[in-house]
Amino acid sequence: MPVVPAKSSPDLLGNPAIGQGIRMFPHQATRITVLSGGMGGAKFVQGLLHGIDRGTLPAVAPDAEVTVIANTADDLWIHGLKVCPDLDTLMYTLGDGIDPERGWGRREETWSAKTELERYGVEPTWFGLGDRDIATHLVRTQMLESGYPLSEVTTALCRRWQPGVHLVPMSDDRVETHVAIADADQASGKRVIHFQEYWVRLRAEVPAEALVFVGLDQTTPAPGVLEAIADADLVIVPPSNPVVSVGTILGVPGIREALRTTAAPVVGVSPIVGDTHVRGMAHQMLTAIGVEVTATAVARHYGARSGGGVLDGWLVDESDAHQVASVEAAGIACAAVPLMMIDHEATASMAAAAIGLVRPL
Numbered sequence: 001m002p003v004v005p006a007k008s009s010p011d012l013l014g015n016p017a018i019g020q021g022i023r024m025f026p027h028q029a030t031r032i033t034v035l036s037g038g039m040g041g042a043k044f045v046q047g048l049l050h051g052i053d054r055g056t057l058p059a060v061a062p063d064a065e066v067t068v069i070a071n072t073a074d075d076l077w078i079h080g081l082k083v084c085p086d087l088d089t090l091m092y093t094l095g096d097g098i099d100p101e102r103g104w105g106r107r108e109e110t111w112s113a114k115t116e117l118e119r120y121g122v123e124p125t126w127f128g129l130g131d132r133d134i135a136t137h138l139v140r141t142q143m144l145e146s147g148y149p150l151s152e153v154t155t156a157l158c159r160r161w162q163p164g165v166h167l168v169p170m171s172d173d174r175v176e177t178h179v180a181i182a183d184a185d186q187a188s189g190k191r192v193i194h195f196q197e198y199w200v201r202l203r204a205e206v207p208a209e210a211l212v213f214v215g216l217d218q219t220t221p222a223p224g225v226l227e228a229i230a231d232a233d234l235v236i237v238p239p240s241n242p243v244v245s246v247g248t249i250l251g252v253p254g255i256r257e258a259l260r261t262t263a264a265p266v267v268g269v270s271p272i273v274g275d276t277h278v279r280g281m282a283h284q285m286l287t288a289i290g291v292e293v294t295a296t297a298v299a300r301h302y303g304a305r306s307g308g309g310v311l312d313g314w315l316v317d318e319s320d321a322h323q324v325a326s327v328e329a330a331g332i333a334c335a336a337v338p339l340m341m342i343d344h345e346a347t348a349s350m351a352a353a354a355i356g357l358v359r360p361l
């Protein structure tokens with residue numbers, strides 16, 4: 001008796017993504033993995049969790065679990081302490097300890113230790129560690145020096161903060177983004193500084209002539225990272241910096257391949273709106289690597305899965321609706337929706353739109 005194929009449900013065929021080799025997930029998603037930098041990614045995950053809790057995300061189970069793979073190339077050693085800005089921004093934001101105005105560090109913070117360090121004339125004074133924040137770095141540094149890997153340190157810190165996600169560093173290995181800037185006093189005409197000095201002391205106000213991701217090629221994914229991608233029902237790339245946050249995660253050997261081969265659809269949200277970033281320094285970083293500062297250029301930079309890249313879908317802002325066709329021409333499903341994360345509802349709507357790109361209508 002020949003097996004009569006079930007009639008393809010019309011909604012599966014109704015989705016324009018069908019036929020472009022774009023991954024779909026026809027069932028309820030219970031495992032969602034997000035690749036994230038600091039502030040933008042943290043805000044997006046807040047909205048995603050809000051949408052899951054409210055049941056407003058299509059085809060996402062109310063008990064869906066979220067794993068966040070965080071960038072660690074912003075990390076730095078300062079005053080003898082290991083500081084992990086993106087991990088901490090995610091942990092504090094999702095654990096409700098973040099200072100909402102700054103978008104980093106603790107709210108109700110005091111700066112006595114910072115002031116005392118300045119009075120001793122100890123540099124760098126341009127990077128401030130708040131008194132409460134220092135406790136996090138003391139715990140982390142002690143655990144690292146006792147031999148615990150960063151992923152276990154992060155799990156231990158999250159026992160206190162309960163971020164509501166499984167927070168994992170992209171790697172347990174040390175990696176740092178350094179930036180080459182012009183310096184007439186140098187024979188080479190350039191000087192290389194840590195990313196944090198470029199961003200915090202120089203406010204990204206000078207051109208980044210080149211980026212150096214120190215140690216990135218020698219890193220291995222932290223335990224659970226590749227599984228979180230391979231076993232996901234859905235992978236989301238939030239509007240984090242495409243070069244020094246998402247780009248560095250993709251640069252960890254094995255991660256890009258895991259994204260290319262996972263059965264889960266991979267959907268991204270443009271960090272570029274109207275040809276510039278919403279916040280941060282994506283404009284400067286994209287320019288440093290020769291990528292045009294447009295929503296389409298970033299999608300092409302990540303690449304369509306069908307072309308050896310990682311994306312199945314890409315959200316652009318409604319003000320960039322004229323770019324939808326060019327993203328689709330690159331083999332990536334695309335929609336133009338409001339991308340300003342003004343509150344959790346707005347962000348949850350973005351997450352719903354991203355999911356809508358890669359699931360049956």
Ligand code: FO1
Binds near residue numbers: 196200
């Ligand atoms: N950003 C600043 O602009 N000034 C600071 O003094 C500063 C200190 C700081 C300390 C801990 C931390 O986790 C983050 C901190 N940041 C500061 C923000 C940091 O540069 C950003 O979170 C990211 O690294 C950029 O994406």
